[in-house]
Amino acid sequence: MSVVVVGDALIDELRDDHGVREFVGGAALNVAVGLSRLGVPATLVAMLGDDEPASRIRRYLADFGVELLATPSLLGTARAVSTRSGGGEPTYEFNEASQQRRIRFGDHERQAMADAELVVVSCFAFDDAEQTDELVAAVADAGVGAVAVDPNPRTGMLHDKERFVRGFERVAARAELVKVGEDDAALLYGDRLDALRARLIDLGARSVLATEGAAGATIEAGGVVVTRPISNLPGRVVDTMGAGDAAFAATVASLLETQPATADEWAEVLQNAMDVAAATCRFEGALLRTPSALANMDLDRLGT
Numbered sequence: 001m002s003v004v005v006v007g008d009a010l011i012d013e014l015r016d017d018h019g020v021r022e023f024v025g026g027a028a029l030n031v032a033v034g035l036s037r038l039g040v041p042a043t044l045v046a047m048l049g050d051d052e053p054a055s056r057i058r059r060y061l062a063d064f065g066v067e068l069l070a071t072p073s074l075l076g077t078a079r080a081v082s083t084r085s086g087g088g089e090p091t092y093e094f095n096e097a098s099q100q101r102r103i104r105f106g107d108h109e110r111q112a113m114a115d116a117e118l119v120v121v122s123c124f125a126f127d128d129a130e131q132t133d134e135l136v137a138a139v140a141d142a143g144v145g146a147v148a149v150d151p152n153p154r155t156g157m158l159h160d161k162e163r164f165v166r167g168f169e170r171v172a173a174r175a176e177l178v179k180v181g182e183d184d185a186a187l188l189y190g191d192r193l194d195a196l197r198a199r200l201i202d203l204g205a206r207s208v209l210a211t212e213g214a215a216g217a218t219i220e221a222g223g224v225v226v227t228r229p230i231s232n233l234p235g236r237v238v239d240t241m242g243a244g245d246a247a248f249a250a251t252v253a254s255l256l257e258t259q260p261a262t263a264d265e266w267a268e269v270l271q272n273a274m275d276v277a278a279a280t281c282r283f284e285g286a287l288l289r290t291p292s293a294l295a296n297m298d299l300d301r302l303g304t
Contacts (some may be wrong), residue, residue, distance in 0.1 A: 001040060002041040003042050003116055003118045003252065003256070004044065004045060004116040005028050005029075005043070005121075006118070006121045007118070007123045007137065008027040008047075008082055008101065008124075009026040009057050009061075009068075010029075010079055010098060010284075011024065011079045011080070012058070012082065013239070016084040022162070024060040025055050025150045025158035025241075025286055027123040028120075029061070030242055030249070030286045031150075031249045032061075032121050033061070033288065034038065034245060035120075035253060036066050036134060037119050037253060037287075037288050038065065038249065038290075042252050044066050045103060046069075047072075047097070047098060048071070048073060049072075049076035050072065050073075051076050052077065054077045058070075058076065059108055061067035063132065066277075067112075069109050071104040073101075075096050077097060077178060079094070079097070080093070080098060080154075092154065092155070094156040099159075102125070103131065103134075104148075105134050105135065108226075110138050111142075114142040118144075118149075118255075118256060119136065119147050119148075120147075121149040122245070122248070124152075125149075125157075125158075126153075126163075126167030126168045126171075127161070127163040128303025131167075132170060146176040147171060147175045148175060148176055148177040148178070148252050149172055149178055151168045151172075151180065151247050152184070153184060161188060162291050165188050167188070169203055172204075172205050176255065177209060178205045178209070179208075179244070179248040179251070179253065180210055181210070181213070182211070186219050192279060193219075197210045200235070207219060207220065207255075208221070209248065211236060215229070216229040216274065217274060218275075219270045221253075224261075224262070226266045228270045229274075230279070231274045231275045231278035232278075233282065233291060233294060234282075234294050235282040235294060237281045239286075240281050243277040244277070245288070246279075247276065250272055250275075251269060251270075255269070275290075275291050276288060276290055278291075279291045279293055279294060
């Protein structure tokens with residue numbers, strides 16, 4: 001049981017009132033590492049430069065047992081700068097490598113897909129029609145039986161919203177699982193999350209994980225709709241940056257183990273995803289954590 005994850009790998013640079021900190025990140029990378037931490041062998045297909053940040057990313061992936069198939073970038077490694085000041089909403093800036101991202105689907109990438117049980121796509125350049133064509137062709141040529149997708153659009157990387165929607169829906173319509181958030185619904189469709197969830201099901205998606213921030217999350221699949229609030233775990237929320245990726249990875253891992261059909265079975269899948277997301281939020285950065293990670297922590301230090 002293995003998974004190929006296609007998407008972004010970058011350096012997250014966080015600037016706030018306490019200074020500047022850097023983390024290895026990217027939505028696809030977070031999912032690949034998260035799956036590996038949940039016991040699912042994962043390969044990441046992403047773009048990297050020939051520079052020090054890329055070396056850091058390679059070491060990070062190796063530390064967590066994630067295989068990397070890297071597309072060389074002449075523009076260097078992608079970087080996202082998040083500025084959070086005075087308690088206001090964070091602002092984001094992306095370097096040229098992020099904005100001109102591109103992934104090559106060669107023989108090694110196609111073979112990895114052919115050997116995988118599932119291909120996961122996250123933060124892909126769906127507004128590049130040629131890239132979307134290449135992704136669809138690679139998946140088809142490899143005979144991949146199942147795909148999961150999270151559009152993860154980012155304003156600073158989005159060149160053409162309508163084209164992005166067309167590319168995303170082309171993949172989502174045949175997906176086993178689609179993960180979307182309320183920000184995705186607003187940015188891409190100017191609509192409510194429940195309306196987007198229904199649209200994706202109507203297009204043909206087998207299941208949809210809709211994350212709603214403070215309101216929790218909903219899964220719809222096969223006529224079943226289940227909702228769960230944010231999990232109440234020990235400690236304070238430190239960083240919500242990786243919550244969505246953690247929930248997505250946990251859901252993918254569950255679907256690789258089981259084939260939920262009833263409301264109770266889907267509720268169990270969703271509850272596990274919400275527990276993992278809540279645990280991840282108890283730590284800085286986007287590295288997936290499980291509730292068991294809190295068992296040996298100093299709860300006073302965690303802020304209970």
